[in-house]
Amino acid sequence: MTDETEELSALLARVALRDRRAFQRLYDAAAPRLFAICLRMLKDRSEAEDALQEVFVRIWHNAGRYRPERGNAMAWLNTVARNHAIDRLRSARRGALGIEVAEVVADPGPGPEASAISRSETRRIEDCMSTLMPDRAEAVRLAYLDGASYLELSERYAIPLNTLRSWLRRSLLQLRRCLTP
Amino acid sequence: MTGLTEDDIALAGEYALGALPPEERAALSRRAETDPAFAAEVAAWETALDPLNAELPPVAPPPAAWRGLEKRLFPTAERPASPWRWLAAASGLSAAVLAAVLWLGQPAPPRPEALWISDMASEDGSVRVAALYDAARGEMRVSMGGAGPGANRDFELWLLGPDGGAVSLGLLPRDGQAAMAIPEGLRGAMAAATLAITDEPEGGAPGGVATGPVIATAVLRRI
Structure with missing residues (x-):
């Protein structure tokens, strides 16, 4: 495990214990990546913001379900975000936006720490x-x-x-x- | 073996990809809830495909997103307005029932010498811990059942505060029984408190901060 994976895994364990400071640190560490996932899928900033909040509500409630032996913590967090964004895309009230409108999101360029x-x-x-x-x-x-x-x-x-x-x-x-x- | 067919394995991959029609997706999601082998296969696919996310450069969300999240999860209105509400929430009884129990059972202020018990078990049932808190002595007696911690690991007992903090109550014995003295300053918080057990490196969580997976949580109930 990388140091970061280990740290995220430890933060998730503390979030499962309802540690709000750990939750804020987890948010600081993971929100930019989860926001990128929501933005790319939903292609709408305000909907992506709303989705991001919902994703973290789920993380707060379900952190205890993360099993380190099944995969790394970042992959688990990314999956929570992807599943929620996909549910939104498939929900009936949303019309087909068309998949060709990719790249509406400005690309700040990956930094050295761009990825876990x-x-x-x-x-x-x-x-x-x-x-x-x-x-x-x-x-x-x-x-x-x-x-x-x-x-x-x-x-x-x-x-x-x-x-x-x-x-x-x-x-x-x-x-x-x-x-x- | 897992007992999964080739088709199951491919289905788990399609589920992880996310492109299935909503009905089929929902059906597989329900299957993952009840079929551990299938759930493990889905998790394996999720991990395998995760590096694709590295193509997305991180984007900092606006500060308002965090404030909105805090407001949704921790609205100030939900702060324990009265100890009844907090006690009720922690014990799983309705406030009315709890108030009635306390009024009927004890006209005077709650007796400090009450006994509290808690049965904690891990999700798979392999670890079981019974705890009895004797308020008069400020002592927690614990009895270990089932599996103990792994090599170079210890189980640590935590008291979860209403504000979300976790305070260590010390290490659990590897087996058998033990009496743990509860520090003076924490005794007031033990009534109907929520306890948790985590799996920590030998000697306990470094720096007094839980690091390991949560094995079990439970509420102390009055007897």
Whole structure:
């Protein structure tokens, strides 16, 4: 475990004990990354802010459910944010915004501390993504980062839903094989 | 083995990706709640795909987001206006019931020599700790059941304050029974207090701040 992972894991344990100071430190450490996830998926600043608050409400209530043996703390936090943003995207009241409106969010450029993930790990996923056909790698990114649904993707690539789905399944399994040491 | 089929493994991956239609997504989410092998597979996918998030440069949220969050989670109105409310919340009894119990049971102010008990168990039931707090002696007697801490680890007992802080009450014995003296200054806070056990490095949490996973929490109940 990296120092940061260990620190986040310890903060989560203290948040589970209802330690409000630890909660604030966890927010300071993780909110910029979780906000980036919400912004990228929701493409709307005020909705992303609202989503970020909801994400941290869930973190406050569910911190005790984090299991260190199942994965690192940042991945767990990112998953809480992604799941909530996806729920919002799929909720009925929201019309399809279209996945082509990416990059509405200003990009301040990654700093040296941009990511909890080690450089080698980042390179590994890039290497693995590059083993996929370019359009499939793009579809994985659109689904994972932009929250695109199978339906939206099948329209974008003009292929039947089932074909799209088996495309992505194969791509995921290929990625997992490549990523699993 | 996990008993998951190839199809289950791919489904877990699709769930982690997030692109499934809402109904199917909801169904898999329910499955993860009840099927630990499937939940572990989903977690493995979530960890495997997580490095993709490194493509997103962090963006500092506006300060208003934190203030709004604080207001949502800790509204000042919810501060314990009366000790009844706080006691009621901590003991899980309604304020009315609690007030009735206390009035009927003891016309005088609560007797300081009351006994309080707590049964704490980990989620999987492997660790069980019974605690009895004797207010007259300021002493907590604990009895360990089930699994003890791992090598080079200790279980530590915490008192959770109403304001969210955790104060260490000391290390639990590795097995058997022990009596733990409760410091004078904390005795007033023991009534209906919430206790928690964490898994810490041998010798206890460094710097008096909990670091390990929470094993169990429970409320002290009056007997």
